[in-house]
Each structure stands twice: as C-alpha cells, then as structure tokens.
Amino acid sequence: MDNRPFYFYTYNAICQYDVFMFQTPTLREQKKAHNRELLLEATASVIATDGITGASITRIIEQAGLSRGMVHLHFVNKEALLVAVARHMREQYFHHINEFLTTTSPQPQYQLEAIINAELSEQILNRRSINIWYAFRGQCHQENAYMQYADTRDAAMKDKVYRAFVQLLNRPESRQEGKQDICSDATYGLLALLEGMWSDYFLHSDEFNRQTAKRIIFRQLSGLFPNHFDLTGAM
Amino acid sequence: MDNRPFYFYTYNAICQYDVFMFQTPTLREQKKAHNRELLLEATASVIATDGITGASITRIIEQAGLSRGMVHLHFVNKEALLVAVARHMREQYFHHINEFLTTTSPQPQYQLEAIINAELSEQILNRRSINIWYAFRGQCHQENAYMQYADTRDAAMKDKVYRAFVQLLNRPESRQEGKQDICSDATYGLLALLEGMWSDYFLHSDEFNRQTAKRIIFRQLSGLFPNHFDLTGAM
Amino acid sequence: MDNRPFYFYTYNAICQYDVFMFQTPTLREQKKAHNRELLLEATASVIATDGITGASITRIIEQAGLSRGMVHLHFVNKEALLVAVARHMREQYFHHINEFLTTTSPQPQYQLEAIINAELSEQILNRRSINIWYAFRGQCHQENAYMQYADTRDAAMKDKVYRAFVQLLNRPESRQEGKQDICSDATYGLLALLEGMWSDYFLHSDEFNRQTAKRIIFRQLSGLFPNHFDLTGAM
Amino acid sequence: MDNRPFYFYTYNAICQYDVFMFQTPTLREQKKAHNRELLLEATASVIATDGITGASITRIIEQAGLSRGMVHLHFVNKEALLVAVARHMREQYFHHINEFLTTTSPQPQYQLEAIINAELSEQILNRRSINIWYAFRGQCHQENAYMQYADTRDAAMKDKVYRAFVQLLNRPESRQEGKQDICSDATYGLLALLEGMWSDYFLHSDEFNRQTAKRIIFRQLSGLFPNHFDLTGAM
DNA sequence: GATGAATGAGTTTTCATTCAT
DNA sequence: GATGAATGAAAACTCATTCAT
Numbered sequence: 001m002d003n004r005p006f007y008f009y010t011y012n013a014i015c016q017y018d019v020f021m022f023q024t025p026t027l028r029e030q031k032k033a034h035n036r037e038l039l040l041e042a043t044a045s046v047i048a049t050d051g052i053t054g055a056s057i058t059r060i061i062e063q064a065g066l067s068r069g070m071v072h073l074h075f076v077n078k079e080a081l082l083v084a085v086a087r088h089m090r091e092q093y094f095h096h097i098n099e100f101l102t103t104t105s106p107q108p109q110y111q112l113e114a115i116i117n118a119e120l121s122e123q124i125l126n127r128r129s130i131n132i133w134y135a136f137r138g139q140c141h142q143e144n145a146y147m148q149y150a151d152t153r154d155a156a157m158k159d160k161v162y163r164a165f166v167q168l169l170n171r172p173e174s175r176q177e178g179k180q181d182i183c184s185d186a187t188y189g190l191l192a193l194l195e196g197m198w199s200d201y202f203l204h205s206d207e208f209n210r211q212t213a214k215r216i217i218f219r220q221l222s223g224l225f226p227n228h229f230d231l232t233g234a235m
Numbered sequence: 236m237d238n239r240p241f242y243f244y245t246y247n248a249i250c251q252y253d254v255f256m257f258q259t260p261t262l263r264e265q266k267k268a269h270n271r272e273l274l275l276e277a278t279a280s281v282i283a284t285d286g287i288t289g290a291s292i293t294r295i296i297e298q299a300g301l302s303r304g305m306v307h308l309h310f311v312n313k314e315a316l317l318v319a320v321a322r323h324m325r326e327q328y329f330h331h332i333n334e335f336l337t338t339t340s341p342q343p344q345y346q347l348e349a350i351i352n353a354e355l356s357e358q359i360l361n362r363r364s365i366n367i368w369y370a371f372r373g374q375c376h377q378e379n380a381y382m383q384y385a386d387t388r389d390a391a392m393k394d395k396v397y398r399a400f401v402q403l404l405n406r407p408e409s410r411q412e413g414k415q416d417i418c419s420d421a422t423y424g425l426l427a428l429l430e431g432m433w434s435d436y437f438l439h440s441d442e443f444n445r446q447t448a449k450r451i452i453f454r455q456l457s458g459l460f461p462n463h464f465d466l467t468g469a470m
Numbered sequence: 471m472d473n474r475p476f477y478f479y480t481y482n483a484i485c486q487y488d489v490f491m492f493q494t495p496t497l498r499e500q501k502k503a504h505n506r507e508l509l510l511e512a513t514a515s516v517i518a519t520d521g522i523t524g525a526s527i528t529r530i531i532e533q534a535g536l537s538r539g540m541v542h543l544h545f546v547n548k549e550a551l552l553v554a555v556a557r558h559m560r561e562q563y564f565h566h567i568n569e570f571l572t573t574t575s576p577q578p579q580y581q582l583e584a585i586i587n588a589e590l591s592e593q594i595l596n597r598r599s600i601n602i603w604y605a606f607r608g609q610c611h612q613e614n615a616y617m618q619y620a621d622t623r624d625a626a627m628k629d630k631v632y633r634a635f636v637q638l639l640n641r642p643e644s645r646q647e648g649k650q651d652i653c654s655d656a657t658y659g660l661l662a663l664l665e666g667m668w669s670d671y672f673l674h675s676d677e678f679n680r681q682t683a684k685r686i687i688f689r690q691l692s693g694l695f696p697n698h699f700d701l702t703g704a705m
Numbered sequence: 706m707d708n709r710p711f712y713f714y715t716y717n718a719i720c721q722y723d724v725f726m727f728q729t730p731t732l733r734e735q736k737k738a739h740n741r742e743l744l745l746e747a748t749a750s751v752i753a754t755d756g757i758t759g760a761s762i763t764r765i766i767e768q769a770g771l772s773r774g775m776v777h778l779h780f781v782n783k784e785a786l787l788v789a790v791a792r793h794m795r796e797q798y799f800h801h802i803n804e805f806l807t808t809t810s811p812q813p814q815y816q817l818e819a820i821i822n823a824e825l826s827e828q829i830l831n832r833r834s835i836n837i838w839y840a841f842r843g844q845c846h847q848e849n850a851y852m853q854y855a856d857t858r859d860a861a862m863k864d865k866v867y868r869a870f871v872q873l874l875n876r877p878e879s880r881q882e883g884k885q886d887i888c889s890d891a892t893y894g895l896l897a898l899l900e901g902m903w904s905d906y907f908l909h910s911d912e913f914n915r916q917t918a919k920r921i922i923f924r925q926l927s928g929l930f931p932n933h934f935d936l937t938g939a940m
Numbered sequence: 941g942a943t944g945a946a947t948g949a950g951t952t953t954t955c956a957t958t959c960a961t
Numbered sequence: 962g963a964t965g966a967a968t969g970a971a972a973a974c975t976c977a978t979t980c981a982t
Binding site for chain 2 (some may be wrong): 137141199217
C-alpha cells in the first residue's frame with residue numbers, strides 16, 4: 001500500500017520539526033515581524049492623535065502604509081490589535097523605567113529619584129504616550145482586556161517603591177505594621193503624586209513643567225523624610 | 236364590548252393631530268425638560284457601563300425609553316449630547332464639592348479637609364462617575380470640546396486650595412514668591428494626590444479604601460504642615 | 471414632585487395601549503409592510519437566478535430598489551432574511567396546495583389527484599420556486615434554521631395523503647397494521663414520486679412534461695389501486 | 706548537545722533550494738497526486754459539514770493539512786476545485802453502482818434490484834455523500850459546471866433501467882411506442898422513487914430506514930409487474 | 941413636540957488570489 | 962513543487978442622521 005522508501009519519512013520528519021532550530025529568522029520572517037511592528041506603531045500614533053474612536057482600520061493602514069488585509073493577518077481582528085498595542089505600550093514603559101533604574105546608583109533614595117525622573121522624562125511622559133494611556137483607560141469598562149495593561153503603577157512597581165522606602169529607613173523589611181506603615185503610605189502617596197503629574201500633563205501640557213513637577217514631589221518627600229530628601233535635590 | 240363614551244374617539248382623532256394643544260404650556264415644557272434630563276442620565280449610564288464607544292444612539296434611547304428622533308430634537312447631534320453630558324457631570328461634581336464646603340467650618344484646614352472628604356466621598360467617587368470621567372478623558376485629543384469639562388481640578392479649584400494654604404500659614408496673599416512658593420507646591424501636590432486617588436479607585440476599586448486614601452493624603456499634609464495636620468484627623 | 475393633572479396619565483395610558491386597537495394600519499405601516507414584502511420577493515428572485523451564494527445584500531437591494539440599511543431594519547441580519555424567505559416560500563406552497571384541495575371534490579381519489587395536480591402545477595413547480603427550494607436544501611447542514619422550512623412533504627402532508635388512501639380503501643382509520651400497511655407504503659411512495667418529479671424538473675426542465683409526469687404517477691397508483699385509478703385519469 | 710553528522714546540515718542547506726532534486730520523479734509525482742487527492746477529500750468533507758458556503762479555502766487547507774497555495778497549484782482556482790470534487794463524487798457513485806451490478810446475477814429483475822440496493826446502500830446513501838449532492842444541486846443555477854455532475858440518475862442510468870424493464874417483459878427493444886410505453890413510465894417512476902428516497906434520507910435521516918424504503922419501492926414495482934416482483938423480495 | 945421608518949456613508953471582516961521565497 | 966505572507970475587492974453590518982407622519 002505504501003512502498004515509499006524509508007528516508008522519505010525521515011526527510012519529512014526532519015523538515016517539519018528540528019530544522020528550524022538551527023536557522024536564523026529568514027528575510028521573510030524579518031519582514032513579517034517588521035510589518036507587525038509597523039502596524040503597532042501606526043495604530044499607537046493614530047490613537048494618540050484621533051483617539052480610540054478615530055482608530056479605524058482605514059486610518060491605521062493609511063498611517064502604516066500597508067494593505068487592508070494586514071490587520072487580520074497579524075492580529076485576528078481589530079480588537080486584538082488594540083490589545084496588542086496596549087501591551088506594546090506597557091512593555092516600552094517598563095523598558096524605560098528599567099533603563100533609568102539600572103543606570104542609577106542602587107541606594108534607595110537614588111532609586112526613588114530615578115523612578116520619579118523616569119516618570120517625568122520625555123521618553124515616558126510625552127504627548128503621544130500619555131494620550132494613548134488615557135485613551136486606553138477610557139476604554140476600560142466591565143473588566144475587558146485593556147484593564148490589565150492600562151495600569152502602569154502596578155504591583156511590581158509598588159513593591160519596588162515600598163522596598164526602597166523600607167531600606168531608606170533602615171528598617172527590617174516586614175509589613176507587620178500593616179498598611180498603616182509610613183512606608184506603605186509613602187509608597188501609595190508617591191505613586192498617587194506621579195499619577196497626578198501625568199494627569200496634569202495630560203490636561204495642561206502647555207503649563208506643565210517637568211522641573212516644577214519634580215520639585216512638588218520632592219517637597220512632599222522632604223516633608224516625610226527630611227533626612228533623606230530635600231528640595232535642592234529637585235532643583 | 237366597547238362602551239366608551241363618544242368623546243373618546245373624538246379625543247383619539249384629535250390625538251393624531253396635536254393633543255398638546257390642550258396641555259398648558261408649562262406641562263409641555265415640563266415634559267420636554269424631563270425628556271432632556273432622561274436623555275442626559277441615560278447617556279451617562281450607558282457611558283459608565285459600555286464606554287463612549289458603546290454609547291450608540293440605539294443604546295441610549297433604549298436606556299432612556301425614548302424615541303429615536305429625540306436626540307436630534309433636544310441636541311443638534313450626538314456629539315452635542317455627549318458634550319452636554321460632560322457639562323452635566325461637571326455641574327454635579329461642583330454641586331457636591333460646594334455642598335461639602337458650605338456645610339463645613341470656614342477655617343482653612345477644615346475647608347481643605349472638606350475638599351478631600353468630598354473628592355473621596357461616595358457622591359463623587361463612585362464607579363459610575365469615575366468611569367464617565369475617564370471615558371471623557373479618553374476622548375480628549377486635539378483640543379476638542381470635552382477638554383474643557385474633563386478637568387475637575389481646574390483653575391477655580393486650584394485657587395480655592397491655594398488660598399486655603401495661604402490662610403493656613405497666615406501669610407499675606409501674594410504670589411510674588413512665584414510658583415516656588417510652598418503654598419503653590421502644596422496646592423499642586425494635594426490636587427495631584429487627589430487625582431492619584433481617583434486613578435487608584437478607577438483601576439483597583441476592589442482594593443480601594445476611602446479611609447486609607449484619606450490617611451495617605453493626611454500623611455503628606457502633616458509632613459508639610461505639622462502644626463495644622465496630623466494623622467489623627469484622618470483616622 | 472409630580473403635580474401633573476390626572477388626565478395627563480390617562481391620556482398617555484390610552485395612547486400607549488388601547489388606541490391602536492381601533493386604528494387600521496396607517497399608511498406608514500402599510501408602506502413598511504410593503505417594503506418587507508419587496509425585500510422577501512427580491513431575495514427569492516436573486517436566489518432563484520444566482521443561488522444562495524449570489525444573494526449578496528448588494529444584489530438584493532439592487533433587485534428590490536431599496537436602500538442598503540433596509541435589510542437590517544426589517545430583519546436583524548442577512549441570515550434572518552434568508553430564513554424569512556424560506557418560511558415565505560413554504561407559506562406560498564401550502565397556500566397553493568390548499569387552493570387545489572378546496573376547489574376539488576372531497577372524495578379521496580380526487581383529493582389525491584388534486585395534490586398531484588398542485589405539485590405539478592405551474593404555480594408550484596416552476597423554475598423560480600424549484601431553484602429556491604433546492605438552493606435552501608443545499609444550505610441545510612447540521613440542523614440549521616433552514617431545515618424546518620426546506621421540507622414540503624412534511625408530517626401534515628403525509629397525514630393528509632395517508633388519510634386519503636385509508637378512506638379510499640374504505641378501511642377503519644387505524645395504524646395498527648403498522649408502517650407495513652399498504653396505505654403507509656402508498657403514501658411514502660406517492661410523496662417520493664412527487665419529490666422525484668421535482669428533481670427531474672430541476673435537473674431536466676427542458677425535457678420535463680407535466681402531463682407525462684402525471685401519467686407516470688398514475689401508472690404507479692393504478693398498479694396499487696386498480697379500482698380507483700387508471701391511466702385515463704392522467705391523460 | 707548537537708552530535709548529528711556534518712552532512713545533516715549540508716542536507717538542510719540543500720533543503721532550502723530543492724531537496725526534491727534527489728527524489729525520483731515517481732516519488733515526486735506520487736506526492737503530488739496524493740496532495741491532490743487530499744485536497745479533493747478535504748473539500749468534500751468540508752462541504753458535507755459546512756456546505757458550499759462554508760467551504761472557504763482556509764477551511765479546506767486546514768482540513769487537508771496543506772498549505773494555502775496548494776489549491777491554485779493543483780486546480781486553477783477554487784471554482785475548478787469544486788467542479789473536480791463534483792466529478793470525483795460522481796465517479797465514486799458510479800463505481801459503487803457498478804460494483805453492485807457486476808456482483809449480481811444478470812437477469813433483469815436482479816439487476817434492477819441491484820440498482821435499488823446500491824442506491825439505498827450505506828456506500829452511496831450516507832450523510833456525507835447526500836449532503837454533498839444536495840450542496841452541489843443547490844449551486845446549480847443558470848447552466849453552470851456543476852449541473853453536468855449533479856445528476857446521478859442520468860441518461861446512462863435511465864437507459865440501463867429501461868433496458869432491464871424491456872428485457873423483463875421480454876419485449877423487442879424498441880421505443881416506437883414512444884414515451885407512453887409502460888417500460889418508459891416504469892423507468893421514470895423507479896428513478897423518481899429512488900430520488901424521493903434520497904430526499905427522505907436527506908431531510909429525515911433519523912426516521913429513515915433502508916429496509917422500509919426498499920419495501921416501498923418494491924410495493925410499487927409489484928403493482929406494475931406482479932409476475933416479476935413481490936414484497937417478499939424486499940423483506 | 942414626538943415618532944420611528946428610511947437612508948447610505950463608513951466600518952469591520954472575509955476571502956480568493958498572487959507571488960516572492 | 963510547495964509555502965504562506967501579502968493584497969485588495971467585496972462582503973456583512975453599524976450607525977448617526979433625516980424627515981414624513
């Protein structure tokens with residue numbers, strides 16, 4: 001019934017499974033990845049200028065310079081594309097944060113300052129990004145997929161800030177004192193302040209000043225931890 | 236089978252033309268105003284649950300129990316309805332703020348506390364309202380009409396808070412010291428914190444606690460103004 | 471709070487419920503029903519010439535001379551329109567069958583002949599109708615909505631034919647003899663023959679002859695019931 | 706970690722160009738023919754479950770486990786593939802019919818019974834096949850290519866049945882008596898009955914019984930040719 | 941003032957087909 | 962010969978808006 005030689009199957013088995021392990025991405029695969037990237041960036045740009053509502057596929061492909069079917073080739077549908085953009089933005093955000101953290105001295109007060117600097121930096125706090133963040137937040141309702149990407153100051157960030165404050169006070173790292181702990185309050189306070197600065201930038205970007213924003217935050221920090229922060233650091 | 240009096244049919248015949256001829260102008264106007272109100276509230280509710288994107292006219296009139304043409308009768312178009320809703324929300328917001336302010340002792344620290352209480356109160360900080368605020372903010376791009384209503388912590392509010400801080404320090408009310416003034420920083424800081432609390436409520440309403448939020452804010456205030464605020468006030 | 475006079479509500483209650491009982495359909499309602507009908511007929515015609523595959527909304531509205539949105543106004547979506555067409559066709563089919571039955575002498579052999587005449591009549595067996603029936607049958611898979619409308623020789627029809635045969639043989643109407651009963655076999659046989667004639671018409675309408683078809687059926691009937699049917703009746 | 710011999714990589718490098726250089730022409734051709742067959746069967750299966758409408762290229766290649774371009778490699782386009790499937794089904798049908806005929810005694814009544822048995826057999830009358838036949842018939846409109854394959858009871862079949870009836874009656878084979886001939890009528894009648902049985906199976910496969918179907922047909926045959934058929938043959 | 945049938949522009953999505961690899 | 966990324970025409974559907982009643 002089947003009298004094909006043995007090596008026929010061997011060849012097929014190899015072709016289908018192992019071979020690709022040893023191959024670098026082909027030119028074709030690179031191109032595909034590039035197109036996907038183009039789509040993500042184009043969508044982000046359209047959202048930034050025209051909002052989620054204005055982000056029609058027509059606008060997106062026009063911006064990307066790609067063909068109509070591309071969206072459904074790389075993403076199942078428009079919704080999935082938008083979710084991918086949200087994730088993309090979040091990845092970029094954390095990438096920038098980490099860049100600031102790793103290029104800064106590891107002492108807690110410097111790490112905290114690095115976070116503040118990062119959040120107020122041109123890389124993170126810019127018209128395009130902030131518009132996109134707020135656009136996605138505006139789409140968050142009833143636990144949809146955006147929710148998990150809309151939050152930048154998430155658990156990991158909170159933990160990082162909290163540990164820094166604990167280290168700063170040279171305290172044993174224990175949360176036994178509960179959430180009423182000054183470190184916990186300082187953490188939530190700082191994150192709330194940063195959030196407020198974003199909001200201020202979003203709504204009044206013409207009046208907004210990064211230096212002033214930093215000073216306002218340092219003013220609060222110096223109130224709580226006068227031995228570790230003072231206004232001169234912010235100016 | 237049908238023993239309704241003759242004039243009933245007459246009445247119906249009239250109905251087909253214009254029954255409102257027999258209504259007093261007030262009645263007619265009342266009904267109209269009522270319908271307008273229904274439309275505003277229905278739109279707000281739909282935005283709260285389904286977002287701006289989900290707020291189609293079909294959904295809105297379904298929620299309001301009104302007819303399709305109603306929207307264009309009371310508002311020029313859907314856009315105008317949405318802007319009206321934004322304004323409506325803003326009015327309700329300031330109404331609540333003022334309620335808290337006028338029912339509180341006029342001393343500055345109490346007025347500031349009243350603002351904090353108001354911003355964290357069930358009346359202002361609730362799922363429906365916050366969803367709507369963030370929905371509108373998500374639609375703010377390129378100077379459109381929403382922008383002017385999306386900001387709650389606006390110039391008037393800033394002024395109110397600033398004056399309170401000035402009064403608190405018993406300083407002459409002058410901004411000569413410029414924006415580097417501690418009162419100015421405290422003002423921006425407090426508003427940023429309040430903004431951050433809203434954001435925290437929006438993104439993590441299950442973990443959010445009004446009492447804790449207030450304590451966090453008071454912790455910051457007591458750091459800057461130890462003679463005027465302490466944590467006992469927040470607990 | 472609500473001080474509108476009593477008759478206000480009375481008026482509303484009347485308007486909303488009772489009034490329409492006494493009104494004949496308005497011109498507007500008539501027009502709407504007419505448009506619905508146009509849509510059904512246009513769809514049927516398009517299916518007849520271009521098949522289900524060719525029945526795009528564009529083709530349908532072009533045929534009906536109506537606007538694009540009409541389909542979704544009268545039917546939720548295209549699928550529902552197609553199902554409505556199937557039901558429509560079925561209704562017309564049974565209407566024609568009944569016309570033949572009621573205008574024919576009630577004796578069983580005449581009623582049976584009436585059914586045969588009806589099934590082979592121009593009203594029922596014509597290019598348009600048959601194409602549509604076969605088109606819908608082609609769409610029947612996995613228990614979808616078409617299934618229930620695709621069958622013309624259904625339970626009611628079977629019962630009608632079966633009763634006629636029973637009456638013909640002057641037998642007590644009982645199915646105790648089970649399905650092996652000659653009347654049951656004759657019923658299924660006749661319906662199968664009719665079905666076969668439709669199929670023959672569908673596939674070879676150029677060669678098909680109604681007279682011949684009738685004779686073929688009568689040939690079979692006269693074999694089973696020589697006392698009640700003979701070939702002269704079919705010629 | 707990687708101890709595969711050197712020529713393995715060489716082989717891969719070759720793979721990228723044209724591994725088939727090393728395959729014997731027969732092997733290559735076998736594979737091609739196999740893929741073609743896979744495509745035909747996959748398409749048939751998809752049509753059986755999802756109808757012609759559901760038979761998109763995406764579904765077909767998914768079912769066949771082949772690549773997207775395959776369809777246009779083996780067939781000019783999708784339409785041609787569908788026509789090929791229709792022909793394929795028809796070939797299988799006649800193959801089955803002939804199997805029944807050649808394994809049966811050549812006397813006319815047995816040959817006729819063989820046709821009936823074949824048409825009602827599991828090989829020919831099964832969910833998959835019948836769905837496909839009806840799907841193709843549903844696509845027959847305005848003289849398209851399906852038409853010539855959609856008819857199973859075609860001229861050749863008619864001739865075969867007619868000759869059997871003629872032989873049965875021991876008559877000289879002449880059609881001089883025209884279409885009014887009993888043999889002609891019996892032929893059309895039998896084919897119509899078979900058609901009707903298919904239709905019954907298609908629409909009511911749960912109630913359908915092959916044995917009963919055969920009895921119903923034999924009932925009709927015994928009516929026309931009492932000396933050659935009786936019900937005992939069908940039971 | 942109120943209604944809701946009708947419109948058609950614009951949206952997302954599907955899909956056969958092409959073609960560089 | 963085989964692959965699957967890319968294309969864009971055409972499909973179904975949504976929706977704000979209009980307007981006769």
